[in-house]
Amino acid sequence: MDWLWKFPTMDADTLRVLKKNVDEGFRTFTRAYGDSIEGLFSPLQSFLIWAERLLTGTPWPLVILVVAGIAWLGSRNWKIVIGCAATLFLIGWFDMWEDTMKTVSMIFVCTVLSVAIGIPIGIGMSRSNRLQNAVNPVLDVMQTMPSFVYLIPVVMLLGIGRVPGVIAVVIYALPPMIRLTNLGIRMVDKDVLEAADAFGSSSWQKLRNVQLPLALPTIMAGINQTIMMALAMVVIASMIGVQGLGQPVLKAIANQYFTLGVFNGLAIVGIAIIFDRISQAYGLRLQKHREIVHG
Template sequence: MEWLTKFPHMNDDSLRELKKAIDEGFRTFTRAYGDGIEAFFDPLQFFLIEAERFMTRTPWPIILLLIGLIAWFASRNWKVVAGAIGTLLLIGYFDMWDDTMKTISMIFVCTVLSIAIGIPLGILMSRSDRVQNFVNPVLDVMQTMPSFVYLIPVVMLLGIGKVPGLIAVVIYAIPPMIRLTNLGIRLVDKDVLEAADAFGSSSWQKLKNVQMPLALPTIMAGINQTIMMALAMVVIASMIGVQGLGQPVLKAIANQYFTLGIFNGLAIVGIAIIFDRVSQAYGRRLQRHREIVHG
């Protein structure tokens, strides 16, 4: 029975040398290209800082009005609007307004970046089975890798701060955006595509006028999931300097401040519910519109 407890493995010295070589190689790469990579992400840092500045420096009644208008445009439902405004007023009453605005600005930038990268990649996957077969395992790794692990290479390359946290959040949150864009386009009815071909539509015209509009409800579901996953990553990203509601939660864990942790955790839940209800309501509106147009 001794064979049950033993497993063939690399020699300990060989394994140690391999790990050492990989670590040293990554450190060398960081020293050689770290500054260039940081410079590449400067526009992203500018976008994030400006978004945060707008959210924190704009008077709260204007922010409430803007969020109320967005909720109404997306849902056409007064209950959703009242719920969003009521939640934000409650957050302000408990003195968490600034941290909430920083978190919302971070989620906004993450979502924009995820859409900008995820939709083109999803379209590319929908066009080619070979690309899909290559990208799917990468997405599987991104979704199953423990979220703390993302922080290690990002911090080694870019240090501590807003941008490394943003990149870690995007890596964690983008897979649903890519998968559901690919799925939405692949699920478009073949008869509709044949009709578009019969009218002489080019590949671009089919994508722009047929596939994307019909796939939009599924893509909206992807955006919804991306936002939820980005919010779930906020507390972990606060470990590397991302400001917002995650930092008080981290402080509460370290110092056993029960009420601080609970209040800020509930504020994160409140924002998640607002984003979820608004994006879902917008997705349902798109679905109804599609059924009316094509029903």
């Protein structure tokens, strides 16, 4: 009756050989194609370096002014504008400006990539139930896989540096963008679509002029979630060479520097709040505008 209590497992030698073969196969693939794959991502590296130099090289008053302007355009709320400006000023006051700008540049690049990849996939899923059924399990794996696991294949392929970190962050932060784009387009009122058909709109015109504008509040929620998940990966990505606020936090953990970890952690929280308030306020304004149009 021992078989009732002990779960049947694969033979230990067979399991060892299987794992060894998979690892050797991936190493062989990395040695054969690693350089070619790394070359494909050189434009991404250039984009990341450009964004980082732009933010770190711009005078801090101008950066705060631009962020305040974006906050005003997105929210039309002076409290949010003043809160964003004050948060950035305090980050600079506590000598974390350069690391913060490096982190913001990485989040910007990751968000642009996530939007560029996620919206077309979300549109495709909204138009095809078969594609939705195929992609959903992949998204489930991407969202539930421990974030540390993403670092292993990326580092084996591309080594240590900014680009592997950005790729790992994008993989982790992409699912909300895809899911909410798909959901937003599928939630568009059928009567509106029928009216568009009655006016002879083509499939592309219907998508561009009806579905995407009406789905925009939901898509903005996807962008918001993508940014939050990307910020959550900042500290983990610093383990493979991504510069920014994550590296001081990692240093604080290794050396038990309490204040260093808390200050940089609060800076990450501050950046997250700025992104969250601006994107949420803009999404809320879009939602109200849609209600007025349909009201």
